[in-house]
Amino acid sequence: DQQVKQNSPSLSVQEGRISILNCDYTNSMFDYFLWYKKYPAEGPTFLISISSIKDKNEDGRFTVFLNKSAKHLSLHIVPSQPGDSAVYFCAASEGSTGKLIFGQGTTLQVKP
Amino acid sequence: NAGVMQNPRHLVRRRGQEARLRCSPMKGHSHVYWYRQLPEEGLKFMVYLQKENIIDESGMPKERFSAEFPKEGPSILRIQQVVRGDSAAYFCASSRDRFNQPQHFGDGTRLSIL
Numbered sequence: 001d002q003q004v005k006q007n008s009p010s011l012s013v014q015e016g017r018i019s020i021l022n023c024d025y026t027n028s029m030f031d032y033f034l035w036y037k038k039y040p041a042e043g044p045t046f047l048i049s050i051s052s053i054k055d056k057n058e059d060g061r062f063t064v065f066l067n068k069s070a071k072h073l074s075l076h077i078v079p080s081q082p083g084d085s086a087v088y089f090c091a092a093s094e095g096s097t098g099k100l101i102f103g104q105g106t107t108l109q110v111k112p
Numbered sequence: 113n114a115g116v117m118q119n120p121r122h123l124v125r126r127r128g129q130e131a132r133l134r135c136s137p138m139k140g141h142s143h144v145y146w147y148r149q150l151p152e153e154g155l156k157f158m159v160y161l162q163k164e165n166i167i168d169e170s171g172m173p174k175e176r177f178s179a180e181f182p183k184e185g186p187s188i189l190r191i192q193q194v195v196r197g198d199s200a201a202y203f204c205a206s207s208r209d210r211f212n213q214p215q216h217f218g219d220g221t222r223l224s225i226l
Contacts, residue, residue, distance in 0.1 A: 032212045043116070043203050043217035044155070051212055089154065097168040098210030099145060099157040 003027045004092050006103035015112050019077040023090035023103050026071065030092040034100070035064060035075045037086045044089060048075070080110045115139070117186075118204050118218035125194050126226045133189040133221045137206030144187045145215055146172075146179060149201045160210075161187060167210075191223075199225045 005024045013019045021035075031052040036044035050057040050064045050073070057064050063076045077084055087107050091100040115138035125131050137144050146158040157171040161181035172179065176194075181187040191198055201222050205215035 034214055036217075041219070041222075043118075043205075043219045046214045046216055049212075049214050095211055097160050098143070098207065098213070098215075099160055099168055099171070100147075100155075100205075100215060101157065102147075102155045104154045 002104075003030075004090060004101045004103040006088075006090060006106050008106050009104070010107040010109070012109045012111065013080045015082055015110055016079045019075075019080045019084065019108055019110065021075040021077075021088050021090075021106050021108065023073050023075075024071060025073075025092050025101075027092070027094065027101075028071070029094045030101075031095050032093045032098075033064070033066060033073050034091045034093075035062070036089045036091060037084075038089060038105070039086050047088075077108075080108075082110050082112050084108060085110050116204060116206050116216055116218035118202075118221050120221060121219065122222050122224070124224045124226060127195060128193050131191040131194050131198070131223055133191075133202050133204075133223070134186045135189070135204030135206075135218060136186040137204075138216055141206035141208055141216075143207045143210055143213075144181050145205045145207075146187075146189050147203045147205065149203065149220075151200070155203060158189075162210075194223075194225050196225050199223055 034049040035047045038044045087105045117136040147155040160168040201220045203220045205217045207213045
């Protein structure tokens with residue numbers, strides 16, 4: 001029972017263009033959402049988060065959009081850079097304990 | 113991932129031995145979470161601890177696995193009588209609070225069972 005899904009295993013984008021990574025969830029009790037970037041042999045690095053009371057949060061080149069009615073969130077990276085090439089995980093938490101439920105990840109490749 | 117320290121980075125054990133994984137949270141963080149990533153899978157929650165207390169262990173196998181976060185010292189994830197299926201990357205994360213606060217991860221311990 002996958003409560004958080006990233007349906008695209010991989011994405012390839014040209015340097016300078018926009019990268020859009022998508023994530024769907026099923027549990028309407030989730031109230032906090034996060035995006036992490038992960039390189040091989042390292043732990044996930046926190047990128048950006050959004051509370052369920054908002055529909056958009058922006059931090060530099062990274063913007064997260066939340067559509068609660070569709071139970072969908074997306075991460076926009078613009079402009080994309082070769083150093084952004086990594087695996088991106090979306091995660092969701094329910095307020096009671098804060099434990100994170102992760103998607104399966106999307107591998108982003110940014111080509112020079 | 114500076115801040116959350118995990119050791120060892122790599123641990124090799126034979127079947128039946130015990131594995132002890134350590135995690136020191138970021139300064140000022142009193143909430144610790146353990147996750148496991150099996151080969152070809154995503155990260156799965158195991159246990160959530162706040163100083164000296166286990167808050168949620170719903171993701172931890174009922175047998176052989178235990179966790180603690182003592183008043184002094186790091187959090188410990190202990191696996192007794194390891195089996196091949198325990199081979200995985202184990203990640204620790206910490207946060208300031210359980211509510212609407214990002215969790216920051218260490219670089220993990222890669223456990224290999226011979």
